[in-house]
Amino acid sequence: MNVQNITQQYLKLFPGDFSGNTIQRQTPKVLFSTVKPVGFQNPELILFNDQLSEEIGLGSFTETDLDFLVGNRLSDSIQTYATAYAGHQFGNWAGQLGDGRAIYAGEITNAEGKITEIQWKGAGATPYSRFADGRAVLRSSVREYLISEAMHHLGVPTTRALSLCFTGEEVVRDMMYDGNPEAEKGAVIIRTAESFLRFGHFELLSAQKETATLQALADFAIKNYFKEIDENSPKKYHEFFQKIVKNTADLMVAWFRVGFVHGVMNTDNMSILGLSIDYGPFSMMDDFDLNFTPNTTDLPGRRYAFGKQPQIAQWNLWQLANALFPLIKDAEFLEQTLDDFSQYFWQKHDRMMADKFGFEELLEEDANFFQHWQEMMIRLRMDYTLFFHWLEKPHEEREVSRFLQEVSYLRYEPKHEEDLRNFLGLYEKRIGENTFSKEQSLALMRKNNPKFILRNYLLYECIEDLNNGNKEKLYQLLDALQSPYEEKHPEFSRKRPEEYDGTPGCSQLSCSS
Incomplete structure (x- = not known):
């Protein structure tokens, strides 16, 4: 090496x-x-x-x-x-x-x-x-x-x-x-x-009124990581901020697609390149819950809950805008760019959701469809990843009672079947509006819906084994995570076992490391 x-x-x-x-x-x-x-x-x-x-x-x-x-x-x-x-x-x-x-x-x-x-x-x-x-x-x-x-x-x-x-x-x-x-x-x-490089590097220099060093750091970042920006342009810092805003919005969409919750989205944990960085009390989401946070330090306010992550990203970008103001000196531009964040995020988000459902085109009425789906997922406590895995199965193989037992975290009741059947009826009607084939729709879904996610209970078991000198689970997880869109390890494609509910280091995490 x-x-x-x-x-x-x-x-x-x-x-x-x-x-x-x-x-x-x-x-x-x-x-x-x-x-x-x-x-x-x-x-x-x-x-x-x-x-x-x-x-x-x-x-x-x-x-x-x-x-x-x-x-x-x-x-x-x-x-x-x-x-x-x-x-x-x-x-x-x-x-x-x-x-x-x-x-x-x-x-x-x-x-x-x-x-x-x-x-x-x-x-x-x-x-x-x-x-x-x-x-x-x-x-x-x-x-x-x-x-x-x-x-x-x-x-x-x-x-x-x-x-x-x-x-x-x-x-x-x-x-x-x-x-x-x-x-x-x-x-x-x-x-x-x-x-x-993080938002916090720029915040430090701005707070200390070290404007010359702030400018040097921005120039360094543009030269090395944003080569598409003309270093001689009088608007280079404007473009620099716009790129960071877009990178951040794209990252939030990616987190939503796979069900990732960072847990501690402080501005010092935000990358200017839109990278997921500083993994602490994170979690891949089990049952779909916009209010879910794995971080006990974030209770009871749930500032960094799954569904709030885009809002917090925008708030963090406001802090970066304040830090970069000595270079940009254009409050109207900064405000407009930050306002544009929401529109850009939701456009990308809805297209991402359409991909997960296998929709060829994004239709105007899909916003209502996605809302209906969210409400059903929350009511039935459906596992986010397993739900889409099941949805990829042929219609005739989606046996509803088994679907609920394997995908829902609720104790089974017959009324849950009616709720799920109603949604599946809406889905079949909507998927029928595609102009491309069922095979193309399925290929789109498989490309965007992972079969394997690194659930906290799997990490917990792996760490327990490692502390006892056993590396087998570590190697199995390492193999599975390299092909997440294939079902190489079906034993990992199941919802979190009940015995791990409330377990420290599994369901509950802190910033301790």
Whole structure:
């Protein structure tokens, strides 16, 4: 694995603190601080993503690469650092935040010239750790590795995971923040992205009135990640913001398509490239519920519930607009662009739903159809993914009582059959308005409706097994998530078992990691 050609563009272009001091503190007027991974005596490789490594230009793994994967004994050519950013957390301004558990190795360029940023997560404290230790536990590390790869194969923009390792040490965490801390196995992942730039990087500079550095960061982002924008255009910052708005709306549609709930959509967890980033108390949705949040920290307000995610994305974009105002200086443009977010999102959303149902054209009356479907899904507590899997079956194979038993989380009652039959009648009438064939309709549905999603109960079982030294479930899930639109592992295509209702780390999650 070639790790010699790693560079650090960030360190050359922006003001930083090169002291290497990891004491948690405010670092005004700098965008990064150099830090070193803490180092681990007895690391052990759990997973390595060979395909991703080849794609980004690192090549094949050898046993000598284990040190790099956990940040041990790095070559002198690799200067490691953490970045500073700010943000709004749960709607409140939190001031300076930053990479509390992430340490950058830098950027690597593959044979095609594509640049990928690489960072460790869980490799030790930084100035931005906010009185924490910078470590990560196995529980959260497994979840991030698997969900980021699952999202990639689902076709949802995301950061990706290169490796997952035991650190050989234990880390104390209070998983549910209820006064019961326990020692857990420590772990480190390496994650990758075209860029980890967040809304919060721009918010920090704007709040500190560092307008020159704010402009330099925007220019850097345009040059490297928005090459379609003319760097010499007087409207380049306008276009920059418009692109971020579109990226964000597209991401929200993608999350809705597969039933993903992020759980903590703070502005510091929002990517300017529209990537799913910072996987914490996330969940793939089981029964369809617009008010569902997996994050106990988000109760009782449910600010980041499934159905509120587009609204929160727009709110977050307002905060980014405020941050970029010193560059754009056009309040009317910003307001119009943010108003356009809703229209663009709902157009894309309705087309996405039409694809899931196998509709060739989006008709005006489909808005009422989708509303009727939502209400039925909520009444009958239907599993979101399994519902569309069943809908793909031939009409004669959709035995309604069995449908309800396998797809609904309600205890079966005969009245539920009538409710479902009424909807299926509406669906058959609507699908009959297609002009293309049933085969084409089915192909459209299969392309947009996954058969496998990485449910929290599966992750819970996998983590329990790993803590007991058993990796079989881990490898099975890794195989299943690489082909989510095929039913390679039908044993995973079932609703959440009742015994996991209310289980900490499964149905209920916190930000602890």
